[in-house]
Amino acid sequence: MQAQIRFIYQCTLVAAIGGLLFGYDTAVVAGAIGYLEEKYQLSAAMTGWAASCALIGCMIGAMLAGALSDKLGRRKVxxxxxxxxAVSSIGIMIPLGLNLFIFFRLIGGIGIGIASILSPMYISEIAPASIRGKLISIYQLGIVIGILLIYFVNAAIAGMHDHQWNVDTGWRWMFGSGLLPSIVFILLLLRAPESPRWLAAQNKWDMATDILEKINGKAGAAEEVTSIKSSLAEKQGNFSELLRPGLRTALIIGILLSIFSQVTGINVIMYYAPEIFKATGDGSSSALLQTIWVGGINVLMTLVAIRYVDRLGRKKLLLIGSAGMAVCLAFVGGAFYQEATTGYWVLGGILLYISFFAISLGPLTFVVVAEIFPNSIRGRAMGVAIFFLWLSVYIVSQTFPMLLESIGSASTFWIYMIMSVLAFLFIWKMVPETKGKTLEEIQDLWKPKS
Structure with a gap:
């Protein structure tokens, strides 16, 4: 039993490095965007584009990942x-101008988009039902550790020399620092096993059974094999199957949950935190330190989610989180409206908002989306849902500087508050509880009731 648990966690931690790179590479722009804006004298629209251009690559990666992984396997992709x-990190280190910066950010975005689908999918296809929520949430822990790590790296690099050095060179070092975790991920993947459910779908039953025995023991593996065979026998491999009644509901839930996880404003905080804190009157160094607080709270509360996701269930935590986010965003918007931004009011409101996000929409969006689709089409179905996640991130990141310029901080945060209220209502009405169910049992939720 001890060997089984160790094997499961080894596989999970390798996949979670993909999450760490996801968080690291998306949040690196938080420390660099101010210097990049100054170096190239960017308008509000161009600042948004520089911050969010990687997200176009994320959408491409998300759409490619599912079909590629269904064909080639989860590990290879x-x-x-x-x-x-790795290529993105190296490319941005070379001072070749704004256009090539955008090109290499797009390449990095493709990597993020692939990892955002395949890391949680890989974990879901290896994890036992009883701890699947916890294990997929470890992927989100990887993301938030990556975010916190790059906040420290950004602050350390920014403190190496003077402001002008950061404008000319420092921000490139921030992006280039991602090369080291990329190499670690490549080396760990060389020893990682393939997903047993993907192997089963390729009729490689001996290999699939061998991995399932390492996870569940011989008796448990035999039950899993029977369940997987029954699931695959239904021949749900065509993409059009997702538009059938039942599965169409699963697709709508996956898409809308992905959208709500982003239009409630989380990446505004992750990408623009130093700029938000500067708007409260803090200088650059203080703003970067407050941003580290944001990353630290994100990690701490994700650990809370990992502890309770398989006890309280997905739906309850999602409802608590979305309600709390709405209240915090109302408060932060009110602080800006009343111009009461000195002291720690805004920081406190944002840290509470991060806390509620980190126990709910942060990890549990990936948990639910990785669980709800049938085995034979999970890759492509997740590709669609996560495509909409990245499209939402792009829209929010691109429009945030323009919203600040046109309607001000208060109204901008209140828009995200309204989105949080809508997320609460959607979760309450539409999202099923999947705690403790095998992937095959969840698949049965979408069968027409006779």
């Missing part, structure tokens, strides 16, 4: 994402 991270 995760390796592709690791190489994309």
């Amino acid at each position: 995760l390796m592709l994402s690791a190489w994309a991270f």
Whole structure:
């Protein structure tokens, strides 16, 4: 039993490195965007584009990942994402101008988009039902550790020399620092096993059974094999199957949950935290330190989610989180409206908002989306849902500087508050509880009731 648990966690931690790179590479822009804006004298629209251009690559990666992984396997395509991270980091280190910066950010975005689908999918296809929520949430822990790590790296690099050095060179070092975790991910993937459910779908039953025995023991593996065979026998491999009644509901839930996880404003905080804190009157160094607080709270509360997701269930935590986010965003918007931004009011409101996000929409969006689709089409179905996640991130990141310029901080945060209220209502009405169910049992939720 001890060997089984160790094997499961080893596989999970390798996939979670993909999450770490996801968080690291998306949040690096938080420390660099101010210097990049100054170096190239960017308008509000161009600042948004520089911050969010990687997200176009994320959408491309998300759409490619599902079909590629269904054909080539989860592990091989995760390796592709690791190489994309590495190439992006090296390319941005070379001072070749704004256009090539955008090009290499797009490559990095493709890596992020692939990892955002395949890391949680890989974990879901290896994890036992009883701890699947916890294990997929470890992927989100990887993301938030990556975010916190790059906040420290950004602050350390920014403190190496003077402001002008950061404008000319420092921000490139921030992006280039992603090369080291990329190499670690590549080396770990060389020893990782393939997903047993993907192997089963390729009729490689001996290999699939061998991995399932390492996870569940011989008796448990035999039950899993029977369940997987029954699931695959239904021949749900065509994409059009997702538009059938039942599965169409699963697709709508996956898409809308992905959208709500982003239009409630989380990446505004992750990408623009130093700029938000500067708007409260703090200088650059203080703003970067407050941003580290944001990353630290994100990690701490994700650990809370990992502890309770398989006890309280997905739905309860999602409802608590979305309600709390709405209250915090109302408060932060009110602080800006009343111009009461000195002291720690805004920081406190944002840290509470991060806390509620980190126990709910942060990890549990990936948990639910990785669980709800049938085995034979999970890759492509997740590709669609996560495509909409990245499209939402892009829209929010691109429009945030323009919203600040046109309607001000208060109204901008209140828009995200309204989105949080809508997320609460959607979760309450539409999202089923999947705690403790096998992937095959969840698949049965979408069958027409006779």
